Amino acid sequence: MSDALLNVQNLEAWYGESKALHGMNFDVRPGELVTLIGRNGAGKSTTLRSIMGIVGKRTGSIRFDGQELINRRTFQIARTGIAYCPEERAIFSSLNVAENLTLPPVLKAGGIADDALLRQFPNLQRRLKSQGTKLSGGEQQMLAIARILRTGARFLLLDEPSEGLAPVVVKEIGEQIKALKTQGFTILLVEQNLSFARKVADRHVVVENGVVVDTLTNSELEADMARVKTYLGV
Amino acid sequence: MFDHISIQLLLGQLLIGLINGSFYAMLSLGLAIIFGLIHVVNFAHGAQYMLGAFVALLLLNHLGIPYWGALFIAPVVVGAVGLLMEQTILKPLRHLDHLYSLLATFAAVLIMEGLMRLEFGSTGLPYASPLPGGINLGFMFLPWYRGWVVVFSLVVCIATWLLIEKTKLGAYLRAANERPEIVESFGINVPRMMSLTYAFGVGLAGLGGVLAAPIYQVSPSMGSNLMIVIFAVVVIGGMGSILGAILTGYLIGIVEGLTKVFYPEASNLAIFVIMIVALILRPNGLFSSPESSR
Numbered sequence: 001m002s003d004a005l006l007n008v009q010n011l012e013a014w015y016g017e018s019k020a021l022h023g024m025n026f027d028v029r030p031g032e033l034v035t036l037i038g039r040n041g042a043g044k045s046t047t048l049r050s051i052m053g054i055v056g057k058r059t060g061s062i063r064f065d066g067q068e069l070i071n072r073r074t075f076q077i078a079r080t081g082i083a084y085c086p087e088e089r090a091i092f093s094s095l096n097v098a099e100n101l102t103l104p105p106v107l108k109a110g111g112i113a114d115d116a117l118l119r120q121f122p123n124l125q126r127r128l129k130s131q132g133t134k135l136s137g138g139e140q141q142m143l144a145i146a147r148i149l150r151t152g153a154r155f156l157l158l159d160e161p162s163e164g165l166a167p168v169v170v171k172e173i174g175e176q177i178k179a180l181k182t183q184g185f186t187i188l189l190v191e192q193n194l195s196f197a198r199k200v201a202d203r204h205v206v207v208e209n210g211v212v213v214d215t216l217t218n219s220e221l222e223a224d225m226a227r228v229k230t231y232l233g234v
Numbered sequence: 235m236f237d238h239i240s241i242q243l244l245l246g247q248l249l250i251g252l253i254n255g256s257f258y259a260m261l262s263l264g265l266a267i268i269f270g271l272i273h274v275v276n277f278a279h280g281a282q283y284m285l286g287a288f289v290a291l292l293l294l295n296h297l298g299i300p301y302w303g304a305l306f307i308a309p310v311v312v313g314a315v316g317l318l319m320e321q322t323i324l325k326p327l328r329h330l331d332h333l334y335s336l337l338a339t340f341a342a343v344l345i346m347e348g349l350m351r352l353e354f355g356s357t358g359l360p361y362a363s364p365l366p367g368g369i370n371l372g373f374m375f376l377p378w379y380r381g382w383v384v385v386f387s388l389v390v391c392i393a394t395w396l397l398i399e400k401t402k403l404g405a406y407l408r409a410a411n412e413r414p415e416i417v418e419s420f421g422i423n424v425p426r427m428m429s430l431t432y433a434f435g436v437g438l439a440g441l442g443g444v445l446a447a448p449i450y451q452v453s454p455s456m457g458s459n460l461m462i463v464i465f466a467v468v469v470i471g472g473m474g475s476i477l478g479a480i481l482t483g484y485l486i487g488i489v490e491g492l493t494k495v496f497y498p499e500a501s502n503l504a505i506f507v508i509m510i511v512a513l514i515l516r517p518n519g520l521f522s523s524p525e526s527s528r
Contacts, residue, residue, distance in 0.1 A: 054415045078421035090416040094408040102402075103409055104420035151421065 011060035038207035083153035108152030138169035246374035255487020256387035264438035270474025280457025286443020301364035312440025350454035358451020472519025
C-alpha cells in the first residue's frame with residue numbers, strides 16, 4: 001500500500017537452522033496502532049525482532065518511510081526512526097533507573113524530553129536512583145516504554161507490554177499507549193491479551209505459523225469475536 | 235619467630251609490594267575490561283604489555299622520542315595493533331565459545347613473542363629511567379621513578395573506573411555487556427564499541443609496558459612472566475569486575491611483598507593460595523556482582 005509507513009512483504013526469518021517466519025505480509029499506516037495477535041509461538045515477537053534486525057537471518061522486504069531495511073544492521077534501523085521495546089523489557093541491572101531512562105541517545109529531533117517523560121510516567125520520578133531491576137513489573141514496563149520515547153523515533157514496536165502484569169497495571173499501560181497514539185506515534189503492538197488489544201488498537205493482524213492469516217479492523221473484531229477466538233485458541 | 239623482622243624491612247617490602255601491585259592492577263584492569271565487557275579471555279595481554287615496552291624502546295632508539303612522548307604514543311600504537319587483531323582474528327570468533335578467542339589470543343602470543351625474539355633476541359634490553367635519583371625515606375631508598383609509577387597507575391586506574399562507572403559511555407558498555415542487541419536497537423553501533431573497547435584494554439597493557447620498561451629489562455618474555463599472576467588477580471577479583479581487578483592487583487602486590495618478609499620461600503605461592511581459597515569461598519571472585527559475574 002503506497003500510503004503505508006511500514007510495508008512488510010514476504011518476510012521470512014530464521015533462528016539458526018529453524019525457520020520462524022514463512023512470508024509475512026502486512027502494513028502499518030502513519031498514526032495507526034496495529035496489533036499482531038496470535039497464539040504462542042505464532043511468530044509475533046519474531047516479526048518485531050525481524051523488523052529490528054535482531055534475528056539470525058531474514059529475507060523479503062521491510063520498507064519503512066520509503067527506505068528498505070532488510071539489509072541494514074540493527075543500529076542503522078533504529079536511526080531511521082523505529083524504536084523497540086522487547087517482551088522481557090530488558091531493563092539493565094547494572095544501571096539505575098535514571099541511567100536506564102537516559103541510555104538511548106537522541107537520534108532525531110522530536111523526542112520527548114527527560115522531564116516531560118517523568119511527568120508522563122510519574123512512578124519513575126520517585127525511583128530514579130534505584131537499581132532498574134528492583135522496580136515492580138509495571139514500573140519496569142513503564143521504564144522500558146519511556147526510555148525509547150526520548151530517541152525521537154515516531155514508530156514504536158511494543159512487544160507484549162501487558163504480559164505478567166496485574167489488571168490495574170495493564171489498564172494503566174493501556175492508557176499510556178493510548179496517550180502515545182494521541183501524541184502522534186505510530187505503534188505496532190504484539191499482544192496476546194485480546195481484551196487489552198481491542199481497547200487500544202485500530203487494526204489487528206492475525207499471525208499463525210509465521211504467516212498472516214487475517215486482518216481485521218477493531219469493529220470487525222468486535223463483530224466476529226468467535227472467529228478471532230478460534231485463531232487464538234481461547 | 236619473626237625476631238629478624240625490622241620495621242625498615244617491613245615498610246620497604248610493603249612499598250615494593252605497592253609498586254608491583256601497581257603493575258598488577260593496571261594490567262588486570264585491562265584484562266577485566268576486555269573480559270567483562272566483550273567476553274574475550276585475552277591471553278595476549280602479556281604480549282601486548284611487552285609490545286608497549288618495545289615500542290617505547292624503539293621510539294627512543296630510532297626516533298629519539300623520550301619516555302614522556304612514548305607514554306602517549308606507545309599505548310595508541312599497541313591499541314591500534316589490538317584493533318587490527320580484533321578485526322582480523324577475534325571478530326569472526328565473537329559468536330563462538332570464549333575458548334576459541336582464548337586459543338586465538340594464545341596463538342597471537344606465540345607469534346608476537348617469536349617475532350620479537352627473532353628480531354631482538356632473548357636477552358633483556360635496558361631502558362634508561364626518565365626520573366633518575368630518589369629519596370631516602372628512612373626505611374628505604376625510593377627511586378623517583380618507582381614513586382611515579384605508583385602515583386600514575388593509581389590515577390589511570392581511578393580514571394578508568396570513573397569512565398566505566400560514572401559516564402554515559404561507561405553506561406553503554408555496561409548495558410551492552412548485558413544485552414548487546416537491545417543497546418544496538420537504541421541506535422548505538424555496538425560492534426564498533428566492542429572493537430574500540432578491546433583496543434582500549436590492549437592500550438592499557440601497552441601503557442603498562444611503557445611504565446615497566448625503565449624498571450624491568452625489555453625482553454620478549456617479560457609479559458609471559460607476569461601473565462599468570464595477572465590472570466590470578468582477575469580470577470580473585472572476580473572475572474570482569476573492574477573494581478575487583480584494581481583492588482586485588484594492589485592487594486596481591488602487598489601480600490606478595492609481605493610474604494617476602496615473613497616467609498620468603500612462599501612469596502611466589504601466596505597468590506595462588508589466595509586464589510584457591512577465594513575460589514572455594516567466593517567462586518565468582520571477591521568483588522563480583524551479579525552483572526559482572528557470568
